Amino acid sequence: MAVRRPSNLAVRVVATLLSCSLLLFGVSVKTFVATPSTLSFSSSNPDSTPSSQATLTYEIDGGANGDAWTLTVSGSNSTFTNCSFLPVSAVRVTCASVSITGGGTGSCGSQFDLSTSPGTIASGLQTGGSDFYTILVNYSLIDAWKYQGKISPSCLLTLNYTVAAY
Amino acid sequence: MSSYPELHRRGILTFRVVLAGLLWTGFAFGQVGLGLSPMRLEFTSRAGAVQTGSLTLRNEAEAPVRVRTELLDFHLDATATPQFETSFQQEAAYSCRNWLSINPMETEISPRQSVQVRYTLRVPAEAASRSFHCAVGFNSLPTATQARESGIRAAVRMVAAFYVVVGEPAIEGEVSDVKFEPASGSPGKHWQAVVTIRNWGHRYFRPNGGVELLDSVGTVVGKTEFPALPVLPNRSQRFLIPMEVKPAEGKYALRTRVTIGTPEIQEAVVPVVVTPAP
Numbered sequence: 001m002a003v004r005r006p007s008n009l010a011v012r013v014v015a016t017l018l019s020c021s022l023l024l025f026g027v028s029v030k031t032f033v034a035t036p037s038t039l040s041f042s043s044s045n046p047d048s049t050p051s052s053q054a055t056l057t058y059e060i061d062g063g064a065n066g067d068a069w070t071l072t073v074s075g076s077n078s079t080f081t082n083c084s085f086l087p088v089s090a091v092r093v094t095c096a097s098v099s100i101t102g103g104g105t106g107s108c109g110s111q112f113d114l115s116t117s118p119g120t121i122a123s124g125l126q127t128g129g130s131d132f133y134t135i136l137v138n139y140s141l142i143d144a145w146k147y148q149g150k151i152s153p154s155c156l157l158t159l160n161y162t163v164a165a166y
Numbered sequence: 167m168s169s170y171p172e173l174h175r176r177g178i179l180t181f182r183v184v185l186a187g188l189l190w191t192g193f194a195f196g197q198v199g200l201g202l203s204p205m206r207l208e209f210t211s212r213a214g215a216v217q218t219g220s221l222t223l224r225n226e227a228e229a230p231v232r233v234r235t236e237l238l239d240f241h242l243d244a245t246a247t248p249q250f251e252t253s254f255q256q257e258a259a260y261s262c263r264n265w266l267s268i269n270p271m272e273t274e275i276s277p278r279q280s281v282q283v284r285y286t287l288r289v290p291a292e293a294a295s296r297s298f299h300c301a302v303g304f305n306s307l308p309t310a311t312q313a314r315e316s317g318i319r320a321a322v323r324m325v326a327a328f329y330v331v332v333g334e335p336a337i338e339g340e341v342s343d344v345k346f347e348p349a350s351g352s353p354g355k356h357w358q359a360v361v362t363i364r365n366w367g368h369r370y371f372r373p374n375g376g377v378e379l380l381d382s383v384g385t386v387v388g389k390t391e392f393p394a395l396p397v398l399p400n401r402s403q404r405f406l407i408p409m410e411v412k413p414a415e416g417k418y419a420l421r422t423r424v425t426i427g428t429p430e431i432q433e434a435v436v437p438v439v440v441t442p443a444p
Contacts, residue, residue: 029324070247118250123247160323162250162325163322164250
């Protein structure tokens with residue numbers, strides 16, 4: 001039995017296991033739903049911080065107990081369509097709550113400014129059964145004074161949500 | 167020419183941003199129901215072998231959805247969040263992306279229907295004995311009609327992660343660092359263990375175990391299970407483990423017990439001093 005001791009941390013072996021194996025996992029995600037389909041910010045006062053809330057619901061089924069899940073979001077481009085002066089980093093993403101039925105755990109990630117790299121909205125662990133998640137996410141437009149106003153056409157952005165159980 | 171404040175004062179300025187969410191504008195109540203099964207596949211294989219199978223994509227919505235497939239590399243960042251891209255140069259030595267083929271690469275799924283997406287994984291004859299990882303992403307696209315309607319786009323990506331162990335590479339790793347610190351954004355309110363596990367081998371593994379916070383007399387005052395996340399080959403991986411404990415000031419010990427797939431349990435104990443939040 002191999003015993004390894006790292007140079008800067010005392011690690012000791014306290015038990016011996018019989019075996020380990022690799023498995024094919026049948027974990028799946030069902031019925032990913034977001035409401036509303038379109039989030040709108042509209043403000044005539046750049047001193048305000050316009051925000052909208054999205055509700056994301058989904059079910060993860062068939063995972064193993066303790067397996068991780070994560071929900072991330074990214075912008076499809078670095079700036080808004082029709083508004084190249086407006087970076088997607090002007091959108092602050094804040095997870096308001098994670099509620100779960102059927103088991104599993106989950107917690108909100110820290111707030112972050114949107115980018116083309118995925119940021120974590122929430123993450124958690126599965127139970128091995130069917131876990132239902134409801135996640136409230138706030139999107140707010142920050143530092144509005146930095147950007148010129150525009151009426152038409154509207155600034156558009158595609159949000160890419162990624163669900164992964166890895 | 168009017169300045170921005172002038173425009174604002176004159177009440178003629180409206181700042182309007184529309185974010186397209188997940189879904190198509192034509193969907194009832196703006197909902198989509200895209201599902202994927204399985205989301206994770208782990209194989210043992212050998213050089214030159216071919217592995218085939220299928221994934222199931224299901225559209226639970228009342229409108230059709232078009233899905234485009236992409237082959238991806240991935241890794242876990244410093245917060246253990248998976249990052250998926252079409253290519254990560256640093257993952258090239260451990261990527262199975264180029265071994266995968268998918269059929270169909272693009273399809274439209276009718277409402278309340280499923281489609282089978284077949285995958286073929288061809289392990290090269292010269293593949294080294296190690297583990298490889300890659301992913302398949304399924305991205306929703308607007309149908310032709312929906313794309314014409316408003317220009318508002320929506321996207322959701324479902325990802326299936328593939329892990330392929332070629333040959334019999336050894337699992338080689340250890341707990342290399344353990345810390346106890348306030349969780350980001352909430353100093354003094356929420357605490358987390360930060361456990362770093364080093365994988366110096368060529369095979370991924372999934373640590374299993376837990377962390378415990380012990381007071382000065384050895385009583386467990388908080389404990390959390392270790393997440394079953396992968397430590398990919400040849401790197402150190404940090405895991406942020408939230409702990410449901412609000413310790414008072416004082417001296418503690420943080421004990422970590424982890425198995426990594428070898429016939430042993432590793433235990434590390436580090437002293438912890440909790441001080442008032444700044």
